[in-house]
Amino acid sequence: MSGRLLDPALNRAPDHPRHIHLIGICGTGMAALASMLQERGYTVTGSDQNVYPPMSDFLARLGIEVMSGYAAANLAARPDLVVVGNVVRITNPEAVELARLGLPYLSMPQTLGHFFLEGKCSLVVAGTHGKTTTSSLLATTLHRLGAGPGFMIGGLVEAFGRNAQVGEGSHFVVEGDEYDTAFFNKVSKFQHYRPNCAILTSVEFDHADIFPDLAAIEASFAEFIGRIPPTGALVACLDDPVVATLAGAARCPVIGYGSGADCEWQLADLHAQGLSIEFTAVHRGQPLGRCTLPMPGRHNGLNALAVIALLHHLGFAFEAIVAGLASFEGVKRRQQIRGVVRGVTVIDDFAHHPTAVRETLHALRLAWPENRLIVVFEPRTNSSRRAVFQAEYARVFSDADQVLIREHVPLDTLPMNEQFSSVRLAADLAAQGLAAKAFPDTEAILAALDDRCREGDVVVILSNGGFDNIHERLLAQLGRSA
Incomplete structure (x- = not known):
């Protein structure tokens, strides 16, 4: 399917919109925007390729209609304004239909600016x-x-x-x-x-x-x-x-x-x-x-x-x-303790850039100076899956006692010699005297943790994604081993 260019003159908010449709509504920011628009009194609908909890449940509780999958028919009601999410590409069937219908459209940041920052x-x-x-x-x-x-x-x-x-x-x-x-x-x-x-x-x-x-x-x-x-x-x-x-x-x-x-x-x-x-x-x-x-x-x-x-x-x-x-209670996925089982503390953190990894691990080392710090790292962002930070990552795990690195999911658009290597990072860390190993998948990491974890350990899991629900699976695994 070939994309059709959107008319730049229609990249604006109409004067008195009533019905606003969000393409890619299940993203964290887009779902939040949908709830805010509904609170302001607009009729809100949306669509997404991946409609599943927790965002699907969140939108359902609000009574916001969400269409599963992208299709030209999702714009049949001719909404007054269409908000196009960052995940949407020019070839998306709703983007193509949006261009054909000639409807006004905005991005998520433009929508936030127009409706809520004015x-x-x-x-x-x-x-x-x-x-x-x-x-x-x-x-x-x-x-x-x-x-x-x-x-x-x-x-x-x-x-x-x-x-x-x-x-x-x-x-x-x-x-x-x-x-x-x-x-x-x-x-x-x-x-x-x-x-x-x-x-x-x-x-x-x-x-x-x-x-x-x-x-x-x-x-x-x-x-x-x-x-x-x-x-x-x-x-x-x-x-x-x-x-x-x-x-x-x-x-x-x-x-x-x-x-x-x-x-x-x-x-x-x-x-x-x-x-x-x-x-x-x-x-x-x-x-x-x-x-x-x-x-x-x-x-x-x-x-x-x-x-x-x-x-x-x-x-x-x-x-x-x-x-x-x-009185600050914190932010989910920022040095968040997910649980303590069998004396093992499991921490979730979003860090993925080398500087963020270094600062996070240094902070945790200061917090637990006497405990073993076991780090589980998933290179998942577009940047961390590229070789651009390969050498820098080898310099930021010095506060760890052990490092377990998941093999990255390859980028389809990049030659393998330009992509990050978990095996190389493990070798570079081992050369510094640090216990480090690369693993093919989450299951292999969980099996290794089952053998390694002991009372008093702090396991910090670094990823900007869900990491196959490794946090809850590890806690459950520790519970079964008790």
Whole structure:
């Protein structure tokens, strides 16, 4: 089937839409958007190739009609607006029918901007690392401050039990993803989020499937920073040299945070206490007080400091901000303890970029200095399945005692010599004296863990996907072995 180009003139929201259809509705962000549109009073329908729990159950509870599979007939009702998900390609039968019918259409980021950010104080959290955690900290703290924020975040925020809400207050928190928007709009999603203020945590090379090099990523972040108005502010981690350079060209005030003397906000005297940390927030050379965060790692201390800096800029009292941070319940799949069975702690984490892996493992080592740390790693993203980070991955597992690596699912569009090798990573780690081994599948890893796990071990599973439900299967396996 050949695709038909969409008319750029129809890439807009009609004046008074009633029926909105979402192609690819079962994605985490799209399902959340569907619920928000329904809350606003629109009739919402959708379609997806993979209609299964938990998103199918979530949408069913809302009474949103979901059509299984993509078909031209799904647009027979001629909705007033069609939202095209990032997973949709130009050859998708509904995209082809959308072009034939000549209906107005938007991407998910465009829809969020048009329907939910207009008239709000948009607070966008951007950066290669820490976006989900930092935006969750920001939204939760605003909630505890009574600000009633709206938000759209890439992870399930425990304080709310969901990843998005419309919100009755004036602030809207958005996790600003640099990945591209849609097949008809090949720009980073965060270009559509109308930032009044932003946090920029870090900038590194990532998303090798859409960015050719670091310079291309820097250009996208520079464009995003240029969208912050002079009346807004950029809260920037100046410990990151790329962030510091990009912030230097901002047309808005820059509030630097980090550990350097040139930072307006500094992280000082950080101490780990199990899965919590304490640190002193220093503002313009003056210690303001101790802060407690129920998450491990210096990187999370910096994430919390960024939230303090932004909320202080917005006029909230330091003591109230710190109290809100101390009550943070966490984010699913971010250093989340899934269970403890037979004295073995099983942790789920999203880390997949080498820097994220290193920081996550270092934080867990500080939290459990005396325990064996067994790491299970699944290279699953488009970038991690490419050879681009092969050498770098060999340098980030030093805090582990054992590393079990799943063979990646090959990329159909890339020669094998340009793809990541789990066997090579295991060999490189073994050459450093680290117990490491590659496994063909999840079943083989579970069998190996059954032999290896003993009381007191901490098993951390790193993947940005479901990993064949390895977490619950491991816990069940440990229970049977008890």
